[in-house]
Amino acid sequence: MQTKLKKLPKSQIEIDFELTAEEFSKYIDKALEHLKDHVKVDGFRQGMVPKEMVEKKVGQENLLMEAGDLAVKETYAKFVNENGIEPIGNPEVQIKKIAKGSEFLFNVKVAVLPEIELPNYKEIASQIKTNNISVNDQEIEDAVNYLQKSRAKFSQVDRPAENKDFVEIEYQNEHINQGKAVNDRFILGEGGFLKDFEDNLIGVKTGEEKEFSSKFPESNPNKALAGKESKFKVKIISVQKMELPEINDEFAKGLGVFDSLVALKTNLKEGITMEKTENERQRKRSEILSQISEKVNFDLPEKMVDYEKEKLFEDFKNHITTHFKTSFEEYLSSIKKTEEEIKNSYKLEAEKRLKNFLVLRQIGKQENVEVSNEELEQEVNKESRKYSPEQLKKPGFDIEQLKEYSRSMLHNEKVFRKLESLSNNS
Secondary structure, three states: OEEEEEEEOOOEEEEEEEEOHHHHHHHHHHHHHHHHOOOOOOOOOOOOOOHHHHHHHHOHHHHHHHHHHHHHHHHHHHHHHHOOOOEEEEEEEEEEEOOOOOOEEEEEEEEEOOOOOOOOHHHHHHOOOOOOOOOOHHHHHHHHHHHHHHOOEEEEOOOOOOOOOEEEEEEEEOOEHHHOOEEEEEEOOOOOOOHHHHHOOOOOOOOOEEEEEEEOOOOOOOOOOOOOEEEEEEEEEEEEEEEOOOOOHHHHHHOOOOOOHHHHHHHHHHHHHHHHHHHHHHHHHHHHHHHHHHOOOOOOOHHHHHHHHHHHHHHHHHHHHHHOOOOHHHHHHHHOOOHHHHHHOOHHHHHHHHHHHHHHHHHHHHOOOOOOHHHHHHHHHHHHOOOOHHHHHOOOOOHHHHHHHHHHHHHHHHHHHHHHHOOOOO
């Protein structure tokens, strides 16, 4: 067998295969053996039909198709394994020449994981500094105030709504939920909704309705509405007075595990410190990977970029429909864009994510990072506990996909730890 490999743009390769007539004849024999198990001829038991009769029964064209299919699968797989090629998806196969008693020629095009030449990533990692972590008094007070609000008592009141009241409303707006009524609840003055929207509710009693205009924030994901005035029709369903407990030792004790307010604040400081430390660790990891990736150039496989774009698009779509109480079709109509245009807007982000993934993978290969079966089993068991027994038994639940996810997470964690160990102040 002769082969010729050619590299194409966008991390693709093209391979020309040429099998001699003698080599291809072996696949014709294999095809006959396979087909005779499925051919029925009167007077012969199934599987015992002579090859000549099998060939006559199925026809030469079908025989050659079967032989060609067997030859392509076997020779392509052998070439990929022997040359350490990592294909992405199924190959495109083109038969160039196929005939009995003649050589068999075919061509394969396939996307592959790119070859990556890494910079001195150890030196880059060693130069990334860790920022100092500190927690100020205001942050602790904010945490205490959050706990105070979580323990607030609410009581129905028969008076106009005031600032700091908890209100339940029903509202309509032509740009939200196709103009249909939407229910919401929040504390007036806390900025849970639009600020001037909340201001308009002060002085309105339970059961009363009010119409007014309110301005959408500049940060609204719907660019057509960002910063624009829009008319709302609102009905107050209920008004509740919020009573906050006094912040003292008794309040701390009521939380269950603290004997004083000082102990509570000490615990909160430790928790905030841990959270900030983790955030700093993630920032540092991101900077290390980003600086390494900036010094690497290679073609990204188009199929992988498209897949990553699709994931980013679905996340965005779910965010719009979940958090902004509007259908995605309405959103597209309001910004005058198509789904395809939105997907394409994620191309740069998709390429960045994919590049980081492949760079991290290559560092893992060079550092001989491996995930043992025992480590993988422990991680899968840990991840499985996040699901109910019913979810695990559902037909759509893919345990193999969970294993691959767990393996990837463990691998990346090990690589990052190696990179962090190189930092001069990690």
